[in-house]
Amino acid sequence: KNQVEQSPQSLIILEGKNCTLQCNYTVSPFSNLRWYKQDTGRGPVSLTIMTFSENTKSNGRYTATLDADTKQSSLHITASQLSDSASYICVVSAGFSGGYNKLIFGAGTRLAVHP
Amino acid sequence: GAGVSQSPSNKVTEKGKDVELRCDPISGHTALYWYRQSLGQGLEFLIYFQGNSAPDKSGLPSDRFSAERTGGSVSTLTIQRTQQEDSAVYLCASSLVRPGQGVDTIYFGEGSWLTVV
Numbered sequence: 585k586n587q588v589e590q591s592p593q594s595l596i597i598l599e600g601k602n603c604t605l606q607c608n609y610t611v612s613p614f615s616n617l618r619w620y621k622q623d624t625g626r627g628p629v630s631l632t633i634m635t636f637s638e639n640t641k642s643n644g645r646y647t648a649t650l651d652a653d654t655k656q657s658s659l660h661i662t663a664s665q666l667s668d669s670a671s672y673i674c675v676v677s678a679g680f681s682g683g684y685n686k687l688i689f690g691a692g693t694r695l696a697v698h699p
Numbered sequence: 700g701a702g703v704s705q706s707p708s709n710k711v712t713e714k715g716k717d718v719e720l721r722c723d724p725i726s727g728h729t730a731l732y733w734y735r736q737s738l739g740q741g742l743e744f745l746i747y748f749q750g751n752s753a754p755d756k757s758g759l760p761s762d763r764f765s766a767e768r769t770g771g772s773v774s775t776l777t778i779q780r781t782q783q784e785d786s787a788v789y790l791c792a793s794s795l796v797r798p799g800q801g802v803d804t805i806y807f808g809e810g811s812w813l814t815v816v
Contacts, residue, residue: 618805620807626809626810627703627790627792627807627808627809627810628742628790628807629807630804630805630806633804673741673742686744686747686755687732687744687805689734689741689742689743689744690741691740691741692741
């Protein structure tokens with residue numbers, strides 16, 4: 585069964601600190617992995633997209649890693665800011681022919697950054 | 700506009716009524732997705748449209764739910780005889796699918812918040 589599991593479920597950190605969010609998946613065939621940020625009451629916004637051959641990708645203070653052998657990904661946030669408070673969602677695409685990738689969503693990690 | 704546009708942004712309806720939710724994807728995007736997100740939960744796939752291909756309706760929870768995409772652009776999600784458990788945020792997303800040319804970003808709208816009372 586295609587599944588995406590994220591941990592921790594929620595996390596509280598102090599402003600300026602770093603944190604790492606985890607994503608484990610069992611999706612086949614694997615096409616790509618995406619991290620999204622979802623502010624409360626808003627739609628998800630794309631942070632990174634990684635294909636099978638990519639091990640790391642950065643977007644500002646966000647750095648995602650992918651280990652396709654162990655089927656694990658992480659999202660590292662450096663020097664956190666209050667605006668980083670949001671849900672972070674790991675999404676894995678199951679690859680099908682014809683360009684259609686079924687998206688498997690994790691339940692998300694709720695991050696709260698406190699001053 | 701530059702992004703995915705959804706309307707209405709908020710809808711309160713009485714149980715048993717029908718509702719229509721609209722999605723205007725980014726111009727030129729061939730793929731359009733509908734998802735549902737209940738409070739504090741992850742996104743649940745509903746339906747996917749890609750060009751002129753038959754839509755993937757495998758996520759629709761019951762026959763009260765239907766969706767169409769006219770002219771390959773605007774999409775409407777219709778919920779008939781609404782129930783309280785239909786209360787959720789309905790998110791639309793679109794992307795430019797180019798098979799064999801890499802992975803395209805999927806852009807989400809801000810969602811339509813549906814409350815069934």
